[in-house]
Amino acid sequence: MKGFFKKAAALLMAGLMAGSMAAVPAFAEEAEDAAPEKVELNVAYMPNYASLWSVLTGMDKGYFEEEGIEIKLWEFADGPSEIAAMEGGSIDLAYIGHGAHKLCIKGQAEIFAPSSVHSTDRVIVLPSSDVTSTDDLANLKGKKVAYTAGSSSETALNGALAVAGLTIDDIDAYEMDATNMVAAMASGSVDACFAWNPYSNQILENNEDAVELEFATNSVNLSSWICLPSYAEENQDILLRFSRALYKAMEFSSQPENWEYAVGLYAKQCAKDVDACMVETNDATWFSADDIRTGLEDGTISDYYQRQQQMFIDSGDVEEEVPLENYVMFDLMKEALAE
Known part of the structure; x- marks a missing residue:
């Protein structure tokens, strides 16, 4: 009888151990799912x-x-x-x-x-540009215009030129980064620019004569x-x-x-x-x-x-x-x- 109880206890212990071991990988898997690397x-x-x-x-x-x-x-x-x-x-x-x-x-x-x-673009102009509305964009011809190559600034410039029936050769284009654009517009070194926020807001805040115009290009x-x-x-x-x-x-x-x-x-x-x-x-x-x-x-x-x-x-x-x-x-x- 004693042998029987010893065997039963051994089997029970083995079962508990097996169950515990089986539970470990499942628990680990759940933990892994809950906490990604x-x-x-x-x-x-x-x-x-x-x-x-x-x-x-x-x-x-x-x-x-x-x-x-x-x-x-x-x-x-x-x-x-x-x-x-x-x-x-x-x-x-x-x-x-x-x-x-x-x-x-x-x-x-x-x-x-x-x-x-977004499907519109914007240009900031000074009085020296002779542009007062989007209908006047052709007046950019021969003017000093600042833009940043390879960015949305250049895309906006190309869109404005297309609307005005101009090409890049029709303007005096100045390629510069956006921070320099802020200074160039403040000093009047350029007549217009194609910037993006926060630089657009800085330009408008620094120059009360600057005007931002929005134009559609089907872009x-x-x-x-x-x-x-x-x-x-x-x-x-x-x-x-x-x-x-x-x-x-x-x-x-x-x-x-x-x-x-x-x-x-x-x-x-x-x-x-x-x-x-x-x-x-x-x-x-x-x-x-x-x-x-x-x-x-x-x-x-x-x-x-x-x-x-x-x-x-x-x-x-x-x-x-x-x-x-x-x-x-x-x-x-x-x-x-x-x-």
């Missing part, structure tokens, strides 16, 4: 609302933290500079405005998330989130996690009732006045996650990028058509939005 990302931005509205929301709301992502933000003046920094190895991901998309088309970077879109000016092709190939999981967090943030801060919240984060990041920053919410249509999800299904997003590419072909910035799939990561967008 932590990663630190160096993210490039420009000091404007368009660049920061979603990423700052994601950071403040803890969406990136939920994905195990810690973000370090680095300020740049324009998209081409950001891409150069990525190529140099100091930046992982970046936000770009419209102009730098031509570098994506040329294979220097890949787009993994859209951010916003599609997109902003997007990008990485290098090599980074996309090696870090699909990180891009997926970043995108999931980003889309949560976009869903929240794309809503007009939440703009004040997003502007507050932007103003704090860039040490600016909140009221002055609020005007930038009118710069574009801010995509929600649902906008992108629906746009991917009905072809709106791909149409935006196709029309954008055609603009660059028409302007001579891109030589020939490139399949969108070569540089726009539609599959990753769909996967991030499906979860």
Whole structure:
């Protein structure tokens, strides 16, 4: 009888041990799912609302933290500079405005998330330009006009010239970065310029005679989130996690009732006045996650990028058509939005 009890106890103990051992991997697997591998990302931005509205929301709301992502933000003046920094190895991901998309088309970077879109451009003019309305854009002929090459500034310039029936050879074009544009307009060294926020606001604040004019060109000016092709190939999981967090943030801060919240984060990041920053919410249509999800299904997003590419072909910035799939990561967008 004693032998029987010893055997029964041994069997019971073995069963308990087996059950415990079986439970360990299951528990470990659950823990792994709950806590993704932590990663630190160096993210490039420009000091404007368009660049920061979603990423700052994601950071403040803890969406990136939920994905195990810690973000370090680095300020740049324009998209081409950001891409150069990525190529140099100091930046992982970046936000770009419209102009730098031509570098994506040329294979220097890949787009993994859209951010916003607008279909008008703006020019800031001084009285010396003889331009008082969009009907007078032809008066830019022979005038000194500042722009930043490779950016949305150059795209806007090309759009204005097309509207006016002019070419780049008809104006006295001055290529400079946006910070120098502020000084050039303040001193009257140039007659007009094509800038973007926050530099546009600085120019208007520094010169009471400056006027900003908005004109339609049937263009599609997109902003997007990008990485290098090599980074996309090696870090699909990180891009997926970043995108999931980003889309949560976009869903929240794309809503007009939440703009004040997003502007507050932007103003704090860039040490600016909140009221002055609020005007930038009118710069574009801010995509929600649902906008992108629906746009991917009905072809709106791909149409935006196709029309954008055609603009660059028409302007001579891109030589020939490139399949969108070569540089726009539609599959990753769909996967991030499906979860």
